[in-house]
Amino acid sequence: MATKSDAMRMLVELAKLTSLDEGSPQAFKVRAYENALAGIEAFHGDLEGLSKSELTKIKGVGGSTADKIIELRETGSVAKLESLREIYPPKFVELTKVPGLGPKTLKMIRSELGVEDIEGLKAALDAEKLRDLPGLGEKSEEKIKKAIDRLGLHGKDRRTPLVEAYGFARSLARRILELDGVTAAEPCGSMRRFSETIGDIDIVVATTDSQLVHSSVLTFDEVDEVIGSGETKTSFLTREGLQVDVRTVAPSQLGSALLYFTGSKAHNIQLRQRAIDRGWLLSEYGLFEDDAVVASETEEEVYAALEMDFVPPTMREGGGEVQAAADGKMPSLVTRDAIKGDLHYHSDRSGDGRSSPEEMVEAAIEAGYRYVAFTDHGEDLAINGLTRFEMLEHREHLRELNRKYEELEILFGCELNIGPDGSLDYDAEFRLEFDYCVASIHSHFDLPEDQQTARILKALADPSVTAIGHLSGRYVGRRPGVELDVEAVLEGLEVTGVALEINGALDRLDATTEVTRLAMARDINFVIDTDSHHTRDLKRMDYGVLYAQRAWVTEERVVNTWDLDRFVEWAKARRA
DNA sequence: GCCGTTTTCGGCCCGACTGTTTTCAGTCG
Numbered sequence: 027m028a029t030k031s032d033a034m035r036m037l038v039e040l041a042k043l044t045s046l047d048e049g050s051p052q053a054f055k056v057r058a059y060e061n062a063l064a065g066i067e068a069f070h071g072d073l074e075g076l077s078k079s080e081l082t083k084i085k086g087v088g089g090s091t092a093d094k095i096i097e098l099r100e101t102g103s104v105a106k107l108e109s110l111r112e113i114y115p116p117k118f119v120e121l122t123k124v125p126g127l128g129p130k131t132l133k134m135i136r137s138e139l140g141v142e143d144i145e146g147l148k149a150a151l152d153a154e155k156l157r158d159l160p161g162l163g164e165k166s167e168e169k170i171k172k173a174i175d176r177l178g179l180h181g182k183d184r185r186t187p188l189v190e191a192y193g194f195a196r197s198l199a200r201r202i203l204e205l206d207g208v209t210a211a212e213p214c215g216s217m218r219r220f221s222e223t224i225g226d227i228d229i230v231v232a233t234t235d236s237q238l239v240h241s242s243v244l245t246f247d248e249v250d251e252v253i254g255s256g257e258t259k260t261s262f263l264t265r266e267g268l269q270v271d272v273r274t275v276a277p278s279q280l281g282s283a284l285l286y287f288t289g290s291k292a293h294n295i296q297l298r299q300r301a302i303d304r305g306w307l308l309s310e311y312g313l314f315e316d317d318a319v320v321a322s323e324t325e326e327e328v329y330a331a332l333e334m335d336f337v338p339p340t341m342r343e344g345g346g347e348v349q350a351a352a353d354g355k356m357p358s359l360v361t362r363d364a365i366k367g368d369l370h371y372h373s374d375r376s377g378d379g380r381s382s383p384e385e386m387v388e389a390a391i392e393a394g395y396r397y398v399a400f401t402d403h404g405e406d407l408a409i410n411g412l413t414r415f416e417m418l419e420h421r422e423h424l425r426e427l428n429r430k431y432e433e434l435e436i437l438f439g440c441e442l443n444i445g446p447d448g449s450l451d452y453d454a455e456f457r458l459e460f461d462y463c464v465a466s467i468h469s470h471f472d473l474p475e476d477q478q479t480a481r482i483l484k485a486l487a488d489p490s491v492t493a494i495g496h497l498s499g500r501y502v503g504r505r506p507g508v509e510l511d512v513e514a515v516l517e518g519l520e521v522t523g524v525a526l527e528i529n530g531a532l533d534r535l536d537a538t539t540e541v542t543r544l545a546m547a548r549d550i551n552f553v554i555d556t557d558s559h560h561t562r563d564l565k566r567m568d569y570g571v572l573y574a575q576r577a578w579v580t581e582e583r584v585v586n587t588w589d590l591d592r593f594v595e596w597a598k599a600r601r602a
Numbered sequence: 603g604c605c606g607t608t609t610t611c612g613g614c615c616c617g618a619c620t621g622t623t624t625t626c627a628g629t630c631g
Contacts, residue, residue, distance in 0.1 A: 051630090054603065057603085057604090058614090061604070062603080086604070087604085089603090090603055125629090125630090126620095126628095126629070126630090129629095131629085161622060161627065161628070163621065163622060165622085166620090182630095226631085254618085254619050254620065255619085256618065256619055257618090258617095258619095259618055259619070271630095286616090286617095289631085294615075294616090295615055297615095298615045299614095299615080307615095308615080310616080310617075
């Protein structure tokens with residue numbers, strides 16, 4: 027038994043332990059494991075029944091890795107990994123989480139001082155023993171001590187939910203943009219790729235006066251501890267333990283710098299390989315042929331020079347997009363401009379709604395929408411929901427608004443609550459009164475997988491249900507998603523024709539990229555919406571679209587990019 | 603350990619900053 031994720035876990039651990047063993051994260055073996063990992067991640071399909079020769083057809087997987095996958099499948103373990111685990115037990119591996127400690131230093135303090143774990147390292151530091159080792163001194167001891175103290179706060183593998191960093195990063199960039207000589211300041215890295223969690227904040231700054239930028243950044247209130255500051259780079263930690271890197275380049279180098287600092291690492295390596303293939307060199311400062319600049323000012327120019335289509339930041343994960351762009355086979359991704367309506371939309375008629383129906387209608391018109399479905403909560407959410415009588419009253423009010431605002435089609439919808447047993451609000455007949463229903467779970471997040479799956483499948487089977495809302499129920503970084511048999515749920519969506527919601531709330535971003543990608547491989551439609559409870563929530567549509575792009579979602583598959591007639595026809599067909 | 607429209611062997615992405623050094627190793631992204 028070796029699923030794709032089992033194989034990926036094995037490779038992650040192999041890479042980690044091998045980098046300790048080789049004393050370098052750049053060791054070729056380590057890179058080979060990482061390449062195999064990327065290849066398998068990008069591979070569409072299961073590894074279950076694949077033979078050795080089929081496995082080696084996966085990019086980055088050679089004979090040796092294929093053997094290990096088969097060994098894992100047949101025996102449940104891998105000898106090579108087991109022997110590495112013997113040498114590097116978990117307590118020792120934990121030391122790699124200390125910022126500033128790499129494999130070389132760890133190897134040395136283990137062999138010279140007998141340090142086996144964090145406790146041992148602390149004792150060695152207290153005894154001032156590290157300073158006697160080559161390459162280390164008093165300052166190194168100080169740094170490591172501090173790093174251990176703050177380990178929980180900003181260890182190397184700590185990730186921050188996007189929602190906690192997004193606004194902060196943008197305001198930081200705005201302030202830098204105001205400085206003299208600055209022509210651009212853009213958050214890059216995993217934030218620009220719109221990953222739901224980020225490791226740190228990377229801000230790329232184009233400026234004619236880099237010194238001013240770095241000296242100014244150091245005076246910002248948010249700077250709690252300076253990690254480093256030079257002519258092109260300043261790194262600091264906030265009080266919350268979030269690391270911020272500010273990188274400056276000349277305005278003429280903005281494109282190559284954006285490209286480089288947006289990453290991902292895997293995407294960059296593939297681009298550089300393409301540059302090398304052409305006898306060029308690609309760095310953050312540009313694409314060069316010897317000393318001559320081939321391209322550097324815009325990202326578009328660099329991609330064009332490498333004979334590729336432009337790759338949107340959200341797709342740059344090294345999962346096949348470089349090949350697709352080189353072959354002219356980029357998917358026609360959904361864009362914000364293509365969205366014609368919002369279909370998960372609350373007013374203050376919901377207990378947790380904050381803006382009136384009128385305000386929400388005007389906000390929708392302001393956003394340029396052609397249609398909107400109000401989906402206030404059904405009666406099962408005791409505090410937030412509307413009774414039948416209130417719902418009918420609400421419908422009358424929406425009809426009035428529909429007559430008043432000609433430019434917007436207002437649909438009468440509902441967010442149905444999926445009970446623990448899959449039951450829904452009201453009764454079957456009443457539910458069919460709605461033009462559109464999104465059904466979602468709001469409680470019982472800890473049911474076992476079979477019950478959780480059954481409740482979703484039961485809801486899907488109800489003809490009133492047009493879409494399934496925030497499928498996993500997660501809050502990024504705060505509450506994990508529910509346990510689901512994803513394949514069974516996707517099968518249910520495919521059979522019933524119910525759309526899968528991509529909820530643009532930054533703390534939800536749900537369905538996840540992983541599930542959405544699997545859904546893209548099937549005949550399943552999507553709805554990208556905001557779950558707005560206030561007029562200020564409408565900007566979530568931007569987020570939902572960016573997040574959908576990460577799973578290569580195309581415009582055609584998103585029902586709220588369709589014209590009103592087509593959309594209404596589709597929603598109706600579901601009820602027939 | 604993987605890979606090849608130059609290669610089945612000899613390569614494997616590129617650069618900044620720090621702390622230790624008198625020219626560089628280690629870490630990080």
